[in-house]
Amino acid sequence: MKIATKKIAACAILALATGLFYQESARAAIPIQQWKASNGAQVYLVESHAIPMVDVQIDFDAGGRRDPADKAGLASVTAAQASSGVAARGAEPGLDENALGEAWADLGASFGGSAGSDRMSFGLRSLSEPGLLAKAAQLAARQLGEPAFPEAMWLRDRERMAASIRQANTRPSTLAGRAYAAAVYGSHPYGFEVTEATLARISVNDMKALHRSLVEPCRAKISIVGDVTRAQAQTLVNTLLSRLRLTVPARCAPLPPVAEVAPLAAADLRNIPFESAQAHVLMGQPGYKRTDPDFFALTVGNYILGGGGFVSRLSSEVREKRGLSYSVYSYFSPGLHAGAFTVGLQTRPDQARQAVEVVRQVIQTFVAGGPTDAELQAAKDNLIGGFALRIDSNRKLLDNVANIAWNKLPLDYLDSWTQQVEKVTVADIKAAFRAKLQPEKMVTVILGATP
Template sequence: MKKMNAGALRLLAPAALALASLGAQAALPIQHWTQPSGARIYFVATDALPIVDVQLDFDAGDRHDPSVQAGLASVTADMLEKGVAAKGAEPALDENAVGEAWADLGASFDAGAGSDRMSFSLRSLSRPDLLDQAVALAAREIGEPAFPEHIWRRERERIVAGIKEANTKPGTIAGRAYGKDVYGSHPYGYEPTEETLARIDVPAMREFYARHVAPCRAKLSIVGALDRGQADRIAAALLARLPASFDCGALAPVPEVAALAAPKVERIPFASAQAHVLIGQPGYPRRDPDHFALTLGNYVLGGGGFVSRLTEEVREKRGLAYSVYSGFSPGLHAGAFTIGFQTRPDQADAAVKVAREVLRKFVAEGPTPAELQAAKDNLIGGFPLLLDSNRKLVGNVANIAWNDLQLDYLDTWRSRMNAVTVADVKSAFQRKLRPDDMVTVIVGAKP
């Protein structure tokens, strides 16, 4: 990861106070258009700081990994920062040269892949000379990655060593078992292993990248001190080195996450001071209209920390765990709903029983009016913190772009949260969750 140097950060200091008012304003309007290449642009103009943030997303996440090559999308994204190929009069740049070039510009560029998407992020001062150079360098990394073989061999050894170390930890074992049990054969449950990484070579990475990354598949979110024309030129320049000729037909479909056929309890022996417990099931995709009701309801159930029902019943009243949480992880597919905690091995069963009872009652009855209002006060009151920097704002714009949400999503967020009723939360939870048919994974509990 390349970071801005100290000189660049000092240039930002005079405008830093402007960030405090950004989140308190009404959300800034999002401009949207499609370039001739098919790239979709989402742009917010703001002069709060003399800086530009760009997030570039492709449908090239882990959900497209073959099961026998789990980890392919992630390692492909990681390798994009390990060097740039030579082209014409432009020399090749190894990973050290790339890092030095970004340091000289006082800018940053990162690549990574998650469950759904492969993302590139660029941050630069808006000064034209620096911004143009930063865009040009980012375009080389996006369009002309070197994928050096010797670097991949080194990185593979490093990743495998990390996997082996993680496998000594009960949390890793619990998470891996839980993912398999909740997601079944869906790619959301894949985990890279030494075996799957051994099947990944540079040709496989090149083929994966070429199939998924093209201008016609791009969504670019841009926030900063620019006008629309400048934003359009930046978007075009970032994509200019990708192949112009490309078959932009539909990618191979990814199946939906299947509902659980039956409840399951998996106990995994492990010599640890604490038992690690995960309880859950497939949840919902991000575009689901119940999102607001489920977000507020989960705050009451287990997402609100010390004010949640799970904390009150599991920790405060019975002392069965130091902390306990619940949460949804929606994506393009139904990400998991999860309750998680750690407890003494001898009291794992008691803690599981209480957590299930709390969940069962909440799904049956929903929150009280007071609980729902407290959740609204907290989440709506914290809304300005979602928008108080360029980096947070571009992340929210990218979320809107990726999930095809309405362009006024940020403007209407508070009113939509306020409109949620107790009945809405209750019916949403009853539609989504089946408390008696969930997966329970317990690692480290005594028999």
């Protein structure tokens, strides 16, 4: 039975990887069902019965933005250490890391946690066969609700993480990124750096306290994609959250607000000496929140500016016309707070300052004048033509549904995405970029330039 289960799961996961069974979803409406469970959790469901698989993502407002400054990394390690074992409860014996891993392997399923800047997330993937799914949900409930947080495992993993940090500190990209984040975000948690020192201050008790205070049913946003009905999905939700502390009534007290990212008051140039074959350049500033109404104008505009690879304006000016860099890119990283707008490139150390001046001029010109009609149409054609690739597998569709849930986007967001892109005008992009970017106040980090 165990071998058969693993083979079935492997075949189903291989089918998922092909993405073929979501071609119809890319062309048709994607109905998202949404409701509030009796325990307070917000549930978002897309039924897809093409293959016998279910994917679930559970999100909590427990990401790095809530880390204490002197314990940066707490959210991330708390989520990861939940996989180190589950505690004993009543007649149920505890499971150490190895036993837990074997239990998941026997089910042909997987469950694990991670944390980003805004949220702590736990993901379940399982076959939808009722008996197997029920067992997977029960095991996930134990791991989510009753993690053991064994100190020996934390001390082992902390040393591994410290060694990884020491190794990363020898790489120029790490040093440039660290300086850039500190300059853009200042004291905001988005700019917190995980170091050996912050890891050393994190204890098992810190993890337990965070888990106890923030990982609650009434704070959960649960996204489900796969071979289940609404009734089955509700049963799955009830099981997954059954081991967490239930708030009565099912309404959580508001969490303390997190300050917004402060705008930059002036330009900031940081030259960092480093012996390297390539100079690393990062330039940018705080951008915008994910809920900003200019999202589509900024998305289309950034594709034209630097997000479209070799067809972008930055690539044309920096790479094609001047040969200053093989690759140059720009992107926005919006979140619950204003994530950074970033331009990045690598170039010869003796060309770094020239490359920076070209990038600055391109940004200034784009912010002042926006794109051409031809640039806009080409960007729309590419983005709309590639939309199907955004939802061509369970995993990608789940990511999109979780994005809708987390950011409180309209339930028809995916259905209207291409229409929203098509509606963007040159004037929309000009207005959005002028409102969001101040080229004269950007941070510039140059690591490894020739003096």
